[in-house]
Amino acid sequence: MKSEMEMMLKGYGLTTAQIFYHLPDHPILLQTYVWQDYDLAPDFPEMKGFLKFWQETLDGPLHSVRYVHRRLIAAGEWRALKGEFILH
Incomplete structure (x- = not known):
C-alpha cells in the first residue's frame, strides 16, 4: 500500500462521489x-472499480453519480528548501 504522499506526487487526487x-x-x-x-483523473479507476462492485454485488440499482476531484499536490509544486525562519 502506497502512502498518501506518494500517491499525490504521482498525480492522484481526492475524489468524492455522491x-x-x-x-x-x-x-x-x-x-x-x-x-x-x-483516484487518478480523468479515468478514475478506483471509482469505476467501486461502481462495478456495487452493480455486481449490491441490490440497490444505481440512479446517478455526481463526483468532484481535486489534486492536492502536484509534482511541480513539491520542492526541497534549505533555511529556517526564527520567530521571537
Missing part, C-alpha cells in the same frame, strides 16, 4: 451514499 441509488424494497425512493478515495 451516489444516488434506488432502495431495493421501495424502488421509487432514492437514497444517497458518499464514497471518497484517492
